[in-house]
Amino acid sequence: MIFNLCKNRVWGKGTAAVLWRYPLKKMGMQKRKENGSLGYREIYRKKPAGYIIIKRWFDIVVSFAALLLLSPVFAVTALAVFLTDGGPVFFAQYRAGKDMKPFKMYKFRSMCKNAEELFQQMQEQNEQSGHAFKIKNDPRITKVGRFIRKYSIDELPQLLNVLKGDMSIVGPRPILTFQMEECDAYQKQRLLVQPGLTCYWQISGRANVEWDEWVEMDLKYIEDMGLWTDLRLIVKTVPAVFRGDGAY
Numbered sequence: 001m002i003f004n005l006c007k008n009r010v011w012g013k014g015t016a017a018v019l020w021r022y023p024l025k026k027m028g029m030q031k032r033k034e035n036g037s038l039g040y041r042e043i044y045r046k047k048p049a050g051y052i053i054i055k056r057w058f059d060i061v062v063s064f065a066a067l068l069l070l071s072p073v074f075a076v077t078a079l080a081v082f083l084t085d086g087g088p089v090f091f092a093q094y095r096a097g098k099d100m101k102p103f104k105m106y107k108f109r110s111m112c113k114n115a116e117e118l119f120q121q122m123q124e125q126n127e128q129s130g131h132a133f134k135i136k137n138d139p140r141i142t143k144v145g146r147f148i149r150k151y152s153i154d155e156l157p158q159l160l161n162v163l164k165g166d167m168s169i170v171g172p173r174p175i176l177t178f179q180m181e182e183c184d185a186y187q188k189q190r191l192l193v194q195p196g197l198t199c200y201w202q203i204s205g206r207a208n209v210e211w212d213e214w215v216e217m218d219l220k221y222i223e224d225m226g227l228w229t230d231l232r233l234i235v236k237t238v239p240a241v242f243r244g245d246g247a248y
Contacts, residue, residue, distance in 0.1 A: 038185060067163070070159075077148060078090075080148075081108055081109055086113075089109060090157060091109040091111075093116075093176070095177060096174055096175065096176070098193060099192065100180060100181070100191055106157035107155060108154040108156065108157060110146075110149050111141050111145055112140050151242070167194060167197065170234065171194045172199050187215050189222070190219060190222075192222060198234065198237040199217065199221050200218070200233070202237055203236045203237055203240040
């Protein structure tokens with residue numbers, strides 16, 4: 001079974017992505033997609049209030065502690081970005097948040113200073129399906145940027161977003177506001193919950209995952225949401241980050 005999946009894969013480029021495809025089908029991914037269910041708001045509404053409260057307090061405590069513990073990493077990364085490409089060190093961009101509400105997401109700058117100006121000119125080079133944008137060898141990425149993106153160091157400033165309440169530690173990864181606005185009602189359900197630093201997509205190949213499967217993973221998370229699910233995803237994120245699969 002696994003051999004046939006690997007031989008005929010049509011989803012991702014990495015082994016992790018391939019192996020995720022079969023479990024997702026078993027969990028009813030195709031059935032959800034075919035039915036086009038719009039019932040995820042009700043699923044989220046039924047989550048225990050205690051879990052939602054604990055999740056928020058967990059986000060506050062963990063993000064605050066991580067900001068303190070990782071401050072040396074912040075300092076070294078900021079210095080590396082500045083010495084190789086000048087300022088600004090940080091990059092802020094509006095992303096679609098919970099219930100499609102835009103928020104300013106923070107990152108270490110990993111691209112050239114005029115990256116957003118070049119964005120529109122590069123749409124035809126997009127290697128991701130659907131509404132996301134990814135190019136494996138994006139020419140806008142700096143040398144330091146390529147390293148910090150591979151190991152998700154560029155995402156660390158989003159701990160500030162978590163502390164502020166824009167994001168959660170675990171939740172669907174946010175994409176650009178206009179990209180989410182182009183989605184249909186079924187796909188927009190992925191943001192009925194707070195976007196996060198990590199989720200099923202993050203541990204399953206990231207950019208190697210096609211858009212439709214990405215959406216299904218996020219909807220699957222809404223179904224699975226709970227303390228055990230969140231803790232399990234956090235633990236699995238650590239080796240996924242070091243492998244760097246689909247991180248570009």
